[in-house]
Amino acid sequence: MKNKFSILANEYRFMLLDNVLPFWLNHGFDREYGGMLTGLDRDGSLLETDKSIWFQGRALWVFSEAARLHGKQAEYQEVCSSLVSFIERFGFDPSDGRMYFRVSREGKPVVKRIRYVFSETFAIIGFASYSRAFGKKEYATKAYNLFHTVLDTLANDILVPKYERKSRGFGLPMILLNTAQELREACPEHAEELNRFIDGLLKEIETYFVRPELEIVVEQCAEDGALELEHFEGRLLNPGHAIEGAWFIMREARYRNNDATLMQLGTKMLDWMWKVGWDKEHGGIIYFRDALGKSATEYWHDMKFWWPQCEATIANLMAYSLTGDRHYLEQFSQADQYVKRHFIDGEFGEWYGYLHKDNSLSTPLKGNMYKGPFHIPRMYLVCNSLFSELAKVE
Amino acid sequence: MKNKFSILANEYRFMLLDNVLPFWLNHGFDREYGGMLTGLDRDGSLLETDKSIWFQGRALWVFSEAARLHGKQAEYQEVCSSLVSFIERFGFDPSDGRMYFRVSREGKPVVKRIRYVFSETFAIIGFASYSRAFGKKEYATKAYNLFHTVLDTLANDILVPKYERKSRGFGLPMILLNTAQELREACPEHAEELNRFIDGLLKEIETYFVRPELEIVVEQCAEDGALELEHFEGRLLNPGHAIEGAWFIMREARYRNNDATLMQLGTKMLDWMWKVGWDKEHGGIIYFRDALGKSATEYWHDMKFWWPQCEATIANLMAYSLTGDRHYLEQFSQADQYVKRHFIDGEFGEWYGYLHKDNSLSTPLKGNMYKGPFHIPRMYLVCNSLFSELAKVE
Secondary structure (H helix, E strand, C coil), X not given: CCCHHHHHHHHHHXXXXXXXXXXXXXXXXXXXXXXXXXXXCCCCCEEECCEEHHHHHHHHHHHHHHHXXXXXXXXXXXXXXXXXXXXXXXCECCCCCCECCEECCCXXXXXXXXXXXXXXXXXXXXXXXXXXXXXXXXXXXXXXXXXXXXXXXXXXXXXXCCCCCCEEECHHHHXXXXXXXXXXXXXXXXXXXXXXXXXHHHHHHHHHCEEXXXXXXXCEEECCCCCCCCCHHHHEECHHHHHHHHHHHHHHHHHCCCCHXXXXXXXXXXXXXXXXXXXXXXXXECCCEECCCCCCCCCCCXXXXXXXHHHHHXXXXXXXXXXXXXXXXXXXXXXXXXXXXXXXXXXXXCECCEECCCCCEEECCCCCCCCCCXXXXXXXXXXXXXXXXXXXXX | CCCHHHHHHHHHHHHHHHHHHXXXXXXXXXXXXXXXXXXXCCCCCECCCCEEHHHHHHHHHHHHHHHHHHCCHHHHHHHHHHHHHHHHHHCECCCCCCECCEECCXXXXXXXXXXXXXXXHHHHHHHHHHHHHHCCHHHHHHHXXXXXXXXXXXHCCCCCCCCCCCXXXXXXXXXXXXXXXXXXXXXXXXXXXHHHHHHHHHHHHHHHHEECCCCEECCXXXXXXXXXXXXXXXXXXXXXXXHHHHHHHHHHHHHCCXXXXXXXXXXXXXXXXXXXXXXXXXXXXXXXXXXXXXXXXXXXXXXXXXXXXXXXXXXXXXXXXXXXXXXXHHHHHHHHHHHHHHCECCCCCCECCEECCCCCEEECCCCCCCCCCCHHHHHHHXXXXXXXXXXXXX
């Protein structure tokens, strides 16, 4: 008789391969112009013809990982090749090598965000994963080179607007951590360099954003590390974001032979931000909280978005797999049940993205410039792997 | 016995002078560093020490108009002088003469938005109104000069990001219309020039944004006027914004001896967008709609914000005063009753800013970088004047 982890592994594999990925292959994959459309309505019909450059890299990562981990190279070869080609042909501004944020369906530039490097970081993880899944080492090299372009861009300080108050944001080191982890898998020859880079990011996160004095992870602080509690942004807590960072750190603990210090850092971040973020009344991870419990200024603060639920699901299961502490398994179940009850669309597949605080639907669309094939399939991918491991142990 | 319009005139005057303005004078006016703080919690306590440059100009307009129209020069001299001084000392970047968006409490630059001229337009209306209220003609001249700086900035095309799809937005001509109208009151010697400028704006609004084929006012269209129905932004309807523009046009009709063509344009915009925007289930003007009724991507689309209610209240009362059509008076009453029931804070004064679709409170704060003393006191000011006129006629 199969144990419960093996049942869950199959369930998550089914949701990945037979529900979520087919939704995007059937409705988002643009066989005419190449790449992935993400502006899709509930039933998959097209709401927006522009393409997100973030999502070309993110979808490439997702389909490549699904191909690699589930032996689906033949099935996902076409979409992955198309994504790679779209990124290489239309993702970069030839004048400076920086990437666009949004292009038209056929690939004409529409928006470039010069102050952010996230189009680049998602292309890096896409190329890295594509290289591993399809044995194309040249894309590991391209990923590595693009990673260094990003580091150069960051070093040149052009990302800091002239007049902004100098602050540190959690998002950048958190995304760079994940980027370097993915790149390391594709470029083992650079593991030593990337480990040192990751050491720096971990130190930055722990020093500046993990704040024992309030038992919170902040999104922003002053350059010298001072809390900015007199400003809206300085008090802003984004529990889903912090919990995503927590499992990147737990993943690093696993990579480093279950390093106890990193395990403690990751689980502490999860513990604090689950407590802050889980809505005890209606369930689900709430979007924003205020560090001092003051009134929110972001008017969508009390909504439930899809991706914080994904990150909380992964983080709790990973914490259980690392520590064996059953309260993480219970929290995983809370998140898992909440998603099944409120987010999954039983009729057309995939998940809704945006619920009100009381879990009623705000908008039924399946994708836009910020929601597409990433957090949800990543959750099914990562949790399927964790369940498969747990099934062997139990 | 007083008639109902004179009762309403008194009620709106009371709300302006004894409720809303005292809230900002008592809690927002910064007697230490000068200017107006707007990041205030429900009870007026400070949530954010930075100052919005928009709101220095907007508050200056509001307090100057209240001083001028209600003989309160002595009461509001201090706050108006402080606002003028704060704008002149801290609002401008000396390197290029452009204005900041956000500064610290003591006036240090924090954010500058080089692609927008709204800090400038609100300073113009503030200076213009200050000039009229306190007999300081030099501020009419400063307003006029700043207006020409704005026109030069717009002509230089530096506001268009390199890669953005070339589109036209409703916001700019709409705000420029209001700016030119306010400036004309302070600079009658430039009326002819400003009338011609306003003619151009009216033509632009009617040609590009008022769309009889769908009976809507769009927020954005292609440079050549094509509807962009394949894009989220091209389908986005902002009923409160369109209705605000509608009463600026009705105001122009009044200025031009009840010009019938402009009256029809303004009331048509109101008719269409009231139909699109009024929530028949819960009341109130909803924030966003989709031109084709497709799923929204902006997740706050179904919320009720304070300012669309203000604009709908003014527009319906003005339409009634222009046309005598009683259905506008009925719509005014719907908006007025809705506000009284859901937005006004009976305990601490002023209004809430952000309600969910069902009118439950999203956040109780009274102000932030976008909510401060402007739409609400402007509504009480404009409606008080309209009621006073109507009371004389009835």
